[in-house]
Amino acid sequence: xxxxxxxxxxxxxxxxxxxxxxxxxxxxxxxxxxxxxxxxxxxxxxxxxxxxxxxxxxxxxxxxxxxxxxxxxxxxxxxxxxxxxxxxxxxxxxxxxxxxxxxxxxxxxxxxxxxxxxxxxxxxxxxxxxxxxxxxxxxxxxxxxxxxxxxxxxxxxxxxxxxxxxxxxxxxxxxxxxxxxxxxxxxxxxxxxxxxxxxxxxxxxxxxxxxxxxxxxxxxxxxxxxxxxxxxxxxxxxxxxxxxxxxxxxxxxxxxxxxxxxxxxxxxxxxxxxxxxxxxxxxx
Numbered sequence: 001x002x003x004x005x006x007x008x009x010x011x012x013x014x015x016x017x018x019x020x021x022x023x024x025x026x027x028x029x030x031x032x033x034x035x036x037x038x039x040x041x042x043x044x045x046x047x048x049x050x051x052x053x054x055x056x057x058x059x060x061x062x063x064x065x066x067x068x069x070x071x072x073x074x075x076x077x078x079x080x081x082x083x084x085x086x087x088x089x090x091x092x093x094x095x096x097x098x099x100x101x102x103x104x105x106x107x108x109x110x111x112x113x114x115x116x117x118x119x120x121x122x123x124x125x126x127x128x129x130x131x132x133x134x135x136x137x138x139x140x141x142x143x144x145x146x147x148x149x150x151x152x153x154x155x156x157x158x159x160x161x162x163x164x165x166x167x168x169x170x171x172x173x174x175x176x177x178x179x180x181x182x183x184x185x186x187x188x189x190x191x192x193x194x195x196x197x198x199x200x201x202x203x204x205x206x207x208x209x210x211x212x213x214x215x216x217x218x219x220x221x222x223x224x225x226x227x228x229x230x231x232x233x234x235x236x237x238x239x240x241x242x243x244x245x246x247x248x249x250x251x252x253x254x255x256x257x258x259x260x261x262x263x264x265x266x267x268x269x270x271x272x273x274x275x276x277x278x279x280x281x282x283x284x
Contacts, residue, residue, distance in 0.1 A: 049076065054083045071101035075110070082114055088232045090114045092208045095235070095267045099204075102139040102197065118233035124252040138193045146194035150187050157183035207249070207264040209234045214264075216257030220246035227257045236264060 045060035061077040064070075078093035094111035101107060141149070157180045164176030209232050217224035220243050230236070230251070239256065240248035247264065250256045 045076070049080055049083075052083070054080045058084070069100060071097045071104065071107070074100065075104075075107050078110065078114070082110070087114050087117050088208060088210055091118070091233050091235070092210075092265060092267065095206065095208065099200065099267065101142055103141050103145075115233070115235075119231040120234045122234070122252050125254050138196050141193075143194050143197035146190045146197060150190035150194060153183045153187040153190060157187060204267055205238045206267045207236050207238055207247075208232075208267065209236060209263060210265045211263035214259050216249070216255075216259055218257060220248075220258045222260075224258065228255060230259075238264075238266070 041060060041064065045057050045064065048054070048057040048060065057080045058077060061073055061080065065073050065077070074093045074097035078090045078097060081087075081093060082090035091111065091114045094107055094114060097107045098104070098111060160176040160180040160183065162176075164173050164180060167173055167176065209230055212232050214230050215226045216228050216230060218227050219225070234251075236249040236251060236259075238247050239250050241261075245261050246258050247261050248256065248258050249264070
């Protein structure tokens with residue numbers, strides 16, 4: 001009986017070991033296929049868009065975005081929504097793409113083209129020319145790009161400072177001194193621009209109207225006085241989100257009022273995008 005029990009236990013162990021080994025081999029064989037499937041999925045999205053299967057492309061792009069944020073994916077998703085005549089979703093995704101890549105002229109052009117098809121025509125408040133120029137400069141590159149500019153400028157400034165300190169030739173010392181000062185200024189400005197880009201990503205107050213027609217109220221109540229009406233696709237800025245079910249918004253022309261929270265969708269990115277500018281957090 002003891003001998004039989006020992007043999008039975010040994011056979012069970014062998015059986016379990018065989019099953020475990022088979023599972024490991026199966027996983028090893030399936031892993032390359034899984035990676036290939038992911039690549040095919042991205043290729044399928046592009047192929048579906050190229051062959052005008054826009055709903056299929058939309059579904060695949062949205063699934064890919066769940067794995068990680070990418071400006072190109074948002075841009076392509078916006079294009080696919082645009083092709084299906086859903087201008088509101090196109091604008092929303094163009095705005096998200098622009099958050100990740102503010103200097104991309106293609107994204108900005110397509111966003112403006114989509115906005116031209118909305119109902120509302122809102123004239124932005126006038127601002128001084130240097131304010132407009134400054135905002136354009138800040139939006140010239142993404143937060144990561146400004147972070148790299150800051151790091152490279154700092155490294156070059158240190159090298160030129162060493163040239164100033166340890167080289168005897170006068171012209172090289174002058175070059176090192178003034179060059180280090182200029183690069184130090186670029187370093188500070190790049191950090192400032194990166195911080196502003198990062199702040200824009202962290203504190204998202206922009207939203208897109210997704211309801212067909214929205215009456216903007218004077219108070220946060222359905223029976224409040226109607227101030228004006230806006231339509232889907234219009235961009236608004238949220239100025240107060242502390243009241244449950246209601247948001248105070250401001251238009252580009254300065255008009256303000258209250259609307260129901262479900263009538264707008266924040267230009268929100270998934271939490272994974274925070275990793276994309278960890279470099280800025282470390283260097284600044």
